[in-house]
Amino acid sequence: MDHNEHKETRALSSSRRAYDLILRGLLYFCAAVTCLLLVFVIGYIFVRGLPHITWELLSTSPSYIKDTIGILPNIVNTVYLVVVTLIITLPLGVGAAVYLTEYAQNKKLVAAIEFATETLTGIPSIIFGLVGMLFFCQLLGLQASLLAGSLTLVIVTIPTIIRTTQESLKTVPQSYREAALALGSGKWYMIRTVILPSSIDGIVTGCILAIGRIVGESAALLFTAGMGMSMNNFFGSVDNFVHSSGASLTVALYVYARERAEFDVAFAIAAILMILTLVINLAASLVGRKLKKH
Amino acid sequence: MPTIIEAKNLDLWYGQKQALKKINLEIPERQITALIGPSGCGKSTFLRTIDRMNDLVPGVRVEGQMLYAGEDVYSPSVDVTWLRRKIGMVFQKANPFPMSIYDNIAYGPRIHGTRKKSELDEIVEKSLRGAALWDEVKDRLKKSAMGLSGGQQQRLCIARALAVQPDVLLMDESTSALDPGSTMRIEELMRELKKDYTVVIVTHNMQQAARISDRTAFFLLGEMVEVGPTDKIFSTPEDKRTEDYISGRFG
Numbered sequence: 001m002d003h004n005e006h007k008e009t010r011a012l013s014s015s016r017r018a019y020d021l022i023l024r025g026l027l028y029f030c031a032a033v034t035c036l037l038l039v040f041v042i043g044y045i046f047v048r049g050l051p052h053i054t055w056e057l058l059s060t061s062p063s064y065i066k067d068t069i070g071i072l073p074n075i076v077n078t079v080y081l082v083v084v085t086l087i088i089t090l091p092l093g094v095g096a097a098v099y100l101t102e103y104a105q106n107k108k109l110v111a112a113i114e115f116a117t118e119t120l121t122g123i124p125s126i127i128f129g130l131v132g133m134l135f136f137c138q139l140l141g142l143q144a145s146l147l148a149g150s151l152t153l154v155i156v157t158i159p160t161i162i163r164t165t166q167e168s169l170k171t172v173p174q175s176y177r178e179a180a181l182a183l184g185s186g187k188w189y190m191i192r193t194v195i196l197p198s199s200i201d202g203i204v205t206g207c208i209l210a211i212g213r214i215v216g217e218s219a220a221l222l223f224t225a226g227m228g229m230s231m232n233n234f235f236g237s238v239d240n241f242v243h244s245s246g247a248s249l250t251v252a253l254y255v256y257a258r259e260r261a262e263f264d265v266a267f268a269i270a271a272i273l274m275i276l277t278l279v280i281n282l283a284a285s286l287v288g289r290k291l292k293k294h
Numbered sequence: 295m296p297t298i299i300e301a302k303n304l305d306l307w308y309g310q311k312q313a314l315k316k317i318n319l320e321i322p323e324r325q326i327t328a329l330i331g332p333s334g335c336g337k338s339t340f341l342r343t344i345d346r347m348n349d350l351v352p353g354v355r356v357e358g359q360m361l362y363a364g365e366d367v368y369s370p371s372v373d374v375t376w377l378r379r380k381i382g383m384v385f386q387k388a389n390p391f392p393m394s395i396y397d398n399i400a401y402g403p404r405i406h407g408t409r410k411k412s413e414l415d416e417i418v419e420k421s422l423r424g425a426a427l428w429d430e431v432k433d434r435l436k437k438s439a440m441g442l443s444g445g446q447q448q449r450l451c452i453a454r455a456l457a458v459q460p461d462v463l464l465m466d467e468s469t470s471a472l473d474p475g476s477t478m479r480i481e482e483l484m485r486e487l488k489k490d491y492t493v494v495i496v497t498h499n500m501q502q503a504a505r506i507s508d509r510t511a512f513f514l515l516g517e518m519v520e521v522g523p524t525d526k527i528f529s530t531p532e533d534k535r536t537e538d539y540i541s542g543r544f545g
Contacts, residue, residue, distance in 0.1 A: 105352070175389035179451070182347060183402040183458060184379040193401070194391055 042274065049271030052264045061231050069265050073231045074252040077146060080234060081225070081248055082214050084150040085157060089210060092154070093161025094196075094203060100162070101169040102191055114166075117159040126219035128156050133223035145245045146232070149225025156220055157210040164209065168202020169195060201291035208284040215276055218250035227255055249273055295322035298462065298492050299344060303358035306336075306343060308351065313339045315516045316358070321509075326484060326493045328507035328524065330500060332544065335513040337496045341464050344494070345381040346374055362462075379406060382455030386467040388447035390439035390454070395422075395431050398439045398450060402458035417457050425453035426483050445476025452483065456491075463487060465495040469502065481506050500540060504528050512536045 060070030104110045132152030133144075142148040172195050180190035196203070226245030229252065234241050247255055249269055257266035299321040306314035314336045321327050329337040342348045343360055346367055359366045367377055379402070390398050399418045400408075408414060418435065422428040427449045431442070439450055448468060455463060465484075469477040484493055484506055497503050503510050504524060511521040512533075520533045531537045538544060 173389070175385060175387060176391060178347065178350070178385060179389045179391065179454075180401070181350065182345065182378055182383040182385075183405060183454065184375040184377075185401075185405045186375060189405060198392055 045267060045270045045274055048264075049267035049269075052268035053271060057265070057268060062229050069256070069262060071249065071252060071265070071269060073229055074247055074249045074269075077225070077232065077246045078215060078248045080146050080232075080244075081150050081153060081221075082211055084147065085153040085214050086207065086210065088150065089154045089157045089161055090203075090207060093158045093206070094165050096158070097162045097165035097169060098191060098196075101166055102187070102195065117162050120155075120159040121163070124219070125156055125217060126222075128152055129220040129223040131155075132220060137224055143243065143245070144224060144226035145243050146225050147242050147244075149221045149248070152220050152224045153214050153217060156217060157213050160209050160213060161203075161206045164202050164206030165199065168199035168205075171202075172198045201288050204291060205284050205288045208280055208287065212277060212280040212284070215248075215280065216250065216273065218248075218254060221248050221251050222254070225251065227251060229255070295325055297321065298323040298363060299494070300361040301340070301343075301359070302361065304340075304343065304360055305357040306339060306348070307355045309353040313516055314343070317518045319511055319518055319521060321492065321494060323492050324488055324490070325508040326488050326495065326506055328503035328510045329494065329496045329513060330498075330503050330510060330539075331513035331519075332539070333498075336516040337511075337513040338466055340513065340518075341466055341494060341496050344462070344464060345378050345383055347383065349374070375405075379458045380460050381462040381464060382458065382460035383464045383466065384448070384451050384455055384468045387471050388444060388451050390442070390447050390450050392438065392440055394436045395439045395442070395450065396435040398454050399457050402454060406458060421453040421457040422450075424456045424487070425449045426479065426486075427453055443476075445472050445479060448472060448476065448480060449483065452480070452487075456487075460491065462492045462494065465493065467496050467498060470498060477502075500528075512539060514539070 056068065057070055058075070059072055060068065061073050062069045100110050100113060129152060132148060132155070136142050136148035136151045137144055140148075142151075176194050176198060177190060180194050181187075185193075225248060228246035230246070232240070232244035232246055234244055250273065253266050253269040253273070256262040256269070297320045301317045301319045304314055304317040305312065317336075317340060319340075329340060331337045339348065343356065344362070344367070348354050348356070356368055360368060362377065362381065365372060391401060393401075396418055399421050400414045403414060403417050408417065419428060419432075422431060427446060430446060431450075439447065442450060448471075452463070452468075469480050472480070481502065484495070487493055488508075495503075495507065507524045509521065510524045510527040512519045512527065512531075512535075514535055520527065520531055520536045522532075527536065528540055531540065
């Protein structure tokens with residue numbers, strides 16, 4: 001009896017072992033395919049793009065006369081987009097997050113707004129582009145301009161800022177709030193001096209993620225920011241600042257690849273964008289960790 | 295001793311649940327009053343009603359009066375900021391802000407408009423001396439308060455509360471998370487503090503109440519059963535329930 005029972009359990013374990021082995025093999029296969037795909041894409045872009053990144057490419061405007069291509073205007077346009085978008089989206093998003101976690105009383109309303117922001121993050125950005133074109137470019141009369149592009153990107157990035165800020169605000173211990181209020185602090189003073197400084201890591205992380213999104217965004221800008229390749233003089237006048245239009249790096253990639261068949265330039269831009277993304281992500285995790293420690 | 299805080303027929307509800315029932319209690323100036331009773335009896339709730347920290351709880355409702363210096367703290371004309379400046383609070387768990395020791399102490403005075411560095415320096419030193427912490431931290435005022443030990447953090451919180459020059463100090467089980475040595479230091483500190491301040495403590499530790507308080511109030515199921523001089527409460531209580539509790543028959 002005893003012996004039989006023993007045998008039975010052993011038989012079971014060997015079939016289980018086979019099952020386990022097959023499943024494990026499958027999972028390894030999935031992981032390997034994913035990794036290989038990723039390595040292939042990154043490798044391919046770097047192999048084709050890196051040799052074409054030259055100082056001339058980075059530091060000049062395109063010239064038909066000299067028949068050269070430079071992406072300096074696109075770099076500058078991208079910087080414009082990042083800066084202007086952040087200036088608008090950061091206060092809005094942080095303000096909304098503070099309202100939702102610190103002030104709002106109606107739990108259902110908060111849940112509804114949180115659900116809406118979650119949903120916004122999942123919407124294909126070409127739809128934001130369409131809305132931006134109709135609303136900012138046409139209705140508000142901004143035409144295709146970097147400002148209209150920035151405003152569109154505000155809508156794209158605001159859910160990210162709200163969510164990361166909120167997550168961070170929620171981790172601030174309730175005891176900090178109690179301590180500040182018990183000393184006679186007003187609510188806003190408490191938020192400004194204790195709550196926001198304690199959640200700065202989340203805000204900075206959100207900021208960096210937003211920068212990543214802005215740098216990588218193309219669909220929302222195709223319709224809204226224009227496709228010009230020449231240098232803008234943003235600070236020449238208010239009119240220049242509002243109406244300058246032009247292609248960001250991503251849009252330039254599209255234009256060079258699709259309309260001019262300049263694949264070397266397109267791959268060079270792609271490699272630059274990948275490096276930027278890498279740097280931005282590294283910065284996000286580094287800053288997050290560093291600020292959290294304090 | 296004149297009365298500084300007085301509850302008159304005070305009722306309090308959390309939503310539907312009544313947490314305090316018709317409390318009448320006078321708290322005399324410059325003495326230590328201990329509130330004792332089993333968990334959930336309402337002693338902490340009562341303490342938090344004095345400085346209106348219960349306002350933070352959604353759905354809280356108060357009836358009756360809570361008088362501080364003759365004024366009902368729930369009257370609309372009372373400025374909560376003023377009230378909480380006059381009535382400081384120290385919590386169960388030490389809750390220093392994640393800033394330097396100096397900035398922790400200066401936090402309160404800065405709220406109330408003190409900006410000058412020389413004044414702040416003076417307040418910081420005075421408060422830290424008042425909380426018997428000065429000698430331990432005077433060389434590292436700019437270091438983070440999070441690096442202090444648990445007992446030091448709690449004394450820092452006491453110093454932070456003293457820095458706004460309150461009249462009353464409320465302590466909500468402020469030694470329950472500390473080791474015996476730190477507890478003893480804070481009890482010594484309380485005896486010092488009662489020379490200048492009115493101290494109200496909530497404690498689970500009956501020996502502590504017996505050791506340091508002048509008066510003791512016993513709470514049970516939202517009611518204030520009995521109040522009197524601590525010696526009397528612990529030797530010849532009038533109410534059977536008080537006797538059962540202090541002799542350890544329940545709780």
